[in-house]
Amino acid sequence: KKAIVATLVVSGMLAALAGPIPAGAEAAQEQQHEQQSVSKEVKIDKKLAAKLQKAIKQYAGKEIKLKNVGEKIEFSLSAKVESVDGKYAISFHIDGGKIWEVSEKITIDKISKEDQEKILKVLKKAYANKTYEFNKEVIMHRGYDGEKEKLGVNLSYELTGEDFNIFFLKENSAKEHKGRVGGFEIKFTKEELDPKLLETATKAVKTAFNHDLEVTAANLRQIFWTLEDKYVSLEIVKGEVTSLYHKSRKAVTTNKEITEKDAKEVVAPLAKELFNIDISEYEVKWDNLFKDYCFVKGKATEVRAALDAEKNVVYIKSGSRAAAGN
Structure with missing residues (x-):
């Protein structure tokens, strides 16, 4: 029940139940933000560090220097640790340290024109009266089997624009989802x-x-x-x-x-x-x-x-x- 409360109630209702900040509370708010920032850090012991290094080397094919601490993923029981250069990230369960994903920042030209058109088609169908232009930077997500400690099948791309973001499932263990557009968000004035x-x-x-x-x-x-x-x-x-x-x-x-x-x-x-x-x-x-x-x-x-x-x-x-x- 505690897990359900954390993932459903907090994620679905936190913004809705949070009230406006009273006048004169800026200092207290700033202090709270500092405390929250510290509490988001997740310590990485030697055993987990070795797992993380193994996973990133399997993915990148070379040694990648990772940061010494992880950061909690909001409204989740997981955390992620980024590479020092900010290009890579590895996500893992805080309890037990099982890795479930490796991600990398790539450029839009790594995604075929055919797939880009497929993604654009979904956005235009959802709301036609907008112009959608992809940013050059794309996040590529590769699944990871934490039990077997090897890369998984699932591969997806997270594309963004000035006022939208969208996921594309390039490879998926469920064949019916392969090559499909996943969730998206479009912002409006x-x-x-x-x-x-x-x-x-x-x-x-x-x-x-x-x-x-x-x-x-x-x-x-x-x-x-x-x-x-x-x-x-x-x-x-x-x-x-x-x-x-x-x-x-x-x-x-x-x-x-x-x-x-x-x-x-x-x-x-x-x-x-x-x-x-x-x-x-x-x-x-x-x-x-x-x-x-x-x-x-x-x-x-x-x-x-x-x-x-x-x-x-x-x-x-x-x-x-x-x-x-x-």
Whole structure:
């Protein structure tokens, strides 16, 4: 459960639950950043260092000087250590030191024109009204079998542009994934957004939080649109709002302050207006893992919400986001 909390709750909700920094807190924030920077370091003992050197030599075909310390990968139980020149990196599990990937910075000309066109086609299909130009630098990721201590089959490229990044799976142990484009993210300014999308988002935020949305950042990941401003963020899938978060509100962590019955009274009208879901006959359960209220139909969680001490919604979500809790 602790692992699930670390990977799902933190990654999915940290930004949403973090509030604006109070005036005069700059010094404390700076000190916190320094502490976090130190805590990200992962010590490398002699045994792990030998494994890392073996892996990088297998990959590069020559001796490569690595840094003496690793760095934790955000929202992960892994860390990576870079080469002194910054060209290479090796990723490994912090607990046990098993290596799972070697990466290298290469140039775009190492990727065939045919593959580049395949990648561009996916980006243009996702959103046509943009110009996509690849940066010259590309990250190449090669899988590594930490049990057998040898290079794996999986090979992928991470390409970036001015306002996008995308993965291309060149080689994969699962043949059906070979040569396929993987995940991507495209960033947008408020002016680039479709007016209908913006209207849907603005209306939902006003309904959920009585807040006027002023978009400061927006992105598209596969079919998931995320829009946010200083105080709120929301997700839209195929034109429908699926989740909303208020960044500055603090959720209650037990169901002692607000009962399940009270939670339903607050959430029911919002679920109906936001998602067109009538939860009046749904069972309400307190989820002690994610510290929120689940509205269950049969065995499926259809709606999930967290409330603050004043019975204001901190977040509310439906569909797969509600079911998974992330």
